[in-house]
Amino acid sequence: MDKPLTKNIDMSRPPLEIAQYQAAGGYESIRKIAAGLAPADVLQQVKDSGLKGRGGAGFPTGLKWSFVPMGDNAPREKYLVVNADEMEPGTFKDRLLMEGDPHLLIEGMIIAAYTIQASKAYIFLRGEYIRAEHALKKAIAEARAEGLLGSNILNTGYSLEIVLHTSAGRYICGEETALLNALEGKRANPRAKPPFPQVSGLWGKPTIVNNVETLCNLPGIISHGVTWYQGLGKGVDHGTKLFGVSGRVRSPGCWELPFGTTIREVIEEHAGGMQDGYQLKAFLPGGGSTDFLLPEHLDLALDYDVIGKAGSRLATGTMILLDDRTCPVGMVGNLMRFFSHESCGFCTPCRDGLPWIEQIFVDLEEGRGSEKDIGILEDHLGYLGPGRTFCALAPGAMAPLGSALRHFRQEFEDHLSSKGCPYTRH
């Protein structure tokens, strides 16, 4: 099976240097472009490939790019920004790519920037990803020395500079417009949409913000073609995806698998199944801001629509497993504390709603909860729901909360009747 994203990754050794990377077929896509692919051609291929954004929303990448104004009347300055601020709870897939094969990201960036004709690209990197920072810095320098970055790349007349920016932190910087504000040196509050970044983004100029994994898909598409790419998947969506598992499994980790792989296969074959003495109770299929799914969903295929129809989201594709000996209320409370703390403080429901929720969980845990509190939690589901808040942070937080209240109502009640958490810590 082809693994275009991770074929060069071997975490037991340093990532490939540029010579080895090229020897393994790296930067072939750039040479193909230099040989005569116009931006519009690249755009068409990406559109045809059916590539969807891997940051969580699953928006078609080619469509996103097509909103960027092109041609002579388009603004001269445009930007590509890589969202490498991977902070979704339970998510560690971009880290693998950047630490394991930094040149793949750079190659993808050149393709994307060339397509929208951006002359500058920024990597907005999570501050704690120090190994990724070192790897990327080295790779950028190598690519520049090789003439793959800088002015007049491979005599195409096209020039590109990459700036690596390490974030000062905060989950909200993963929201693409908050990321842009942070990059401009402003408070990391999200921006109103519309206008979308494709029209008015970084420094007010047309900007594409793409996730690391999304960009890493591009070299394969351009080098090997759309047909090859579409042949990778087993299900509805095309290509491969990094899927991760955390929780009480035998070997938690992250693997590149085709779309359409079943959840059961990921958990049982790749993650080695549950540890002894633990049963799977439920799981968040795509990181901390997705709805719980139950063991009955294990045979679903990992495709955006399939998971969507089951009432959750594929999102980042990194699952967090809840076992039968861990308190679901405690798990959700932990997530609520995270989301509450990471609210930027701009809009009212998120800023003032999440801390209340967080406090209710503390009270439930410490035996001070009441039936009224559960009502207040339910009240907040709608109040912090999609369309009510300024960005998707609070609705994301409501996904695990709402599904937990549906699936684990008894556990919530138990916290009231037993004046605290009935689970024993272990």
Next chain:
Amino acid sequence: MAKIVIDGVTYEVNGDNNLLQECLSKGLDLPYFCWHPCMGSVGACRQCAVKQYRDADDQKGTLVMACMTKANDGSIISIEDEEAKKFRANVIESLMISHPHDCPVCEEGGECHLQDMTLMSGHNYRRYDRKKVTHRNQYLGPFVGHEMNRCITCYRCVRFYDDYAGGTDLAAQASHHHTYFGRQSDGFLESEFSGNLVEMCPTGVFTDATFSAHYSRKWDLQTAPSVCVGCAVGCNTTPGERYGELRRIVNRYHGDVNGYFLCDRGRFGYGFVNSAERLAESQQGKGTGRRTVSEDEAVLELNRILDGGQVIGIGSPRASVEANLALLQRVGGDNFYAGVSDAEFAQLQILKQLSGESALHAPSVREIEECDAVLVLGEDVTNTAPRIALALRQSARNRADELAAAAGIPSWQDAAVRELAQRELSPVYLLSGYATRLDDIARATVVDSAPGLTQLAQALARTLDSAAPTPAATLQEEQKQLLGSIADDLKGARRPLIVCGTGSGSEALLKAAANVARALATARGGDQAVDFCCVVPEVNSVGLVLMAGETQSLGLALKKMQAGDVQAAVVLENDLFGRAPQSQVEAALAGVGQLVAIDQLPTRTTELADLVIAGTSFAEQQGTYINYEGRAQTSMQVFMNNQAARPAWKWLRKESETTLAGLLQTAETTLEGLAGITAILPVSAAAVAGMKYPRQSHRYSGRTAIQAAANVHEGKQPEDRDSIMAFSMEGMSSQRDTAVLPNTWAPRWNSNQSVSKFLDEVGGHLRQGNPGRLLFTRNGSSAGYFEPESAAVTTGDFTLIPAYQLYGSDELSARAEVVNERLTGAYVALAPHDAQQLGVAANDLVTVSADQEALDYPVCIRRSVKPGTIVAFTPAGQFPVAGAGDQVSLSKAQGSGQARFGNLIVSDLQQEGI
């Protein structure tokens, strides 16, 4: 026009606006916090949610934020929808989670937007029963109090302070529910517009510290529509009085002048009215022989002097039209002199001459905001007419709106427009004597003395129109390039603006500025007037120059006095020592028989007077003031002076039957410049059965007890024979006539946000029309370009540039106790190189010598001062050692000064000396 349906009713609205704005304009009650008509929408508070339906068949609908949704034609929305109401109730509950229950002791209580919106959104009982978030408060200076625990995080403060007013020292800090609005550390707020935070904040985070010091509820204040006397912009204000003391000043909306905003001088500088120094009673005699005289004695003595013949009157730019008129009528036009410096008088004559020219237009503040290319010539607007400086900041943002329009972003999408435009601004060119507080919005700045700037302006006029006079000097290549860019931007603009003023102290520069405006009008085809904003220093500078004869300068009056030709001089609300050199004033006073001074506060002039007449402050009298654009506005009396001070016009009137209206009627027939002025008087015809408009609110409390400490019987309310307002709670609803509207108040809207209910549309004009009237009639063609004159050559090493300070250049506000903490004292600013040459450091004293005078000034060093020039600040009430553009010599003096330029908010101050 677009048609939209709100709760089943069809409305015609402006489809370019957002739904919230249109709902409010239609008089509907929809709660909101973060939106403001001048600052647009950001969608932070989520309080204005409404239900929007796709079409008539859509029964489910979607919640949208009204402020973030365009009022597209055919929109169907519901405010009353249950889901929308539920959501809004959730939002207000959230906002109130950490809000303290301190309304009874909060200054905002009773006029709090948060209180109003809480009731309107239906939040009565608290479900939240856990700990509240608390914050530490900061000391923000003498003007603005800070109580962060009340904050509901609507972001209005920073959006006004930073985004709208260009401030840099207030910011949103931290995040989630710990978001904090304050400075990096304790210290006074640097912005000249910080007081607007008090009105911007929907609750009591930012409060008027001067009001808190002698607090009263809104409804217990006696108020009247007033006009700020702090400068010549004529911002409309609402002063409030209780127990005979002026307690505060708040903004009074005027669609053309100040809109929603005041500057800090105007808002906080009222303390002089309450000053312990006030002249409570009239006095006769000099020195130790001075004694208090009764009102009757004072009148008799004043009339004896006035009727004695050979009396001259010296009018005042800070006194009302009526006070000046009363004096003028009493002494006769030939004996009435303008009480301003001769240099300023000459400049004001130019302005008067230009006021009839059809090629020029004096723009209102609102019109200034619409201008998209600005040239400022020699005027430090921030310190001489601050509200105009705030307007110029908005002019610079027109470019952002253009870019937004091209990108299809509505101008009210405030954050989106700013993110799109970033630092792109409409062209603003600042040609000034020193670095100013507007430099951050300037495309280019030139710092030079008045003669240097005059040359540039002459050359610019010539660049614009080849028929303009040949400039006296030849320019360097880069200067030519700059003038080329300025000329192109002014010519290409939709609405260009030239700003100049008396602040440069230079008649030649004013003439050159006029030439630029005329040349620009010609270059633009000549069929449209060019906006020409000429800033003048005081509230009634224009009124005074319209009344005084062309040759009636103060210098002439002083000469006559010195020559012994004058039996008595009556000085109206004026300190001559601030208007002419000390030696000249002293010589004149030595020559005059009797000196009468009418004023509210003691000055050096009242000290030397034979008869001191106690006058009233603006708040204790009705008066008319004419602003920089020739707009005559009536300022109504707020309260009765309870001592023996009376309005100057009453002291001076010959017949006791003479009324204010009578004075203006006479003036209208005798003084050409005042034609039409009586039209501004509020007429009592609207009043039914002799009823007047009350100054006291419908909830005014304790009236029967106010005097109880002295007399348990309720005294009779003072009667107001001079106006159509009454010192009473009873009478006509004042809401019918904006000219007598003492405050804004509407059902369910107790805060200043109720102003929307009085406007034709939010951010628009007062429903019954904005009060006041423009007096300039422009039907004359230009008298032709002013010819450049060669300046009189004086000797010295440095060219003097006069400087101005928000706190210090205005005589009255400088005497308010709280302003004292922010006052700047006299100084000269030197370029670092010049300071080094002279061997002086900051705080050293230098002697500045001019032709006849020599004065010591403390030194400060400013990096951007042009070498060879000195920037001299002389506080009001003192006369500068030399005029603008004069050559002076400098030498190091002994000792060091008690310099008070620690309060200087300038970007280029070198603190360390040399």
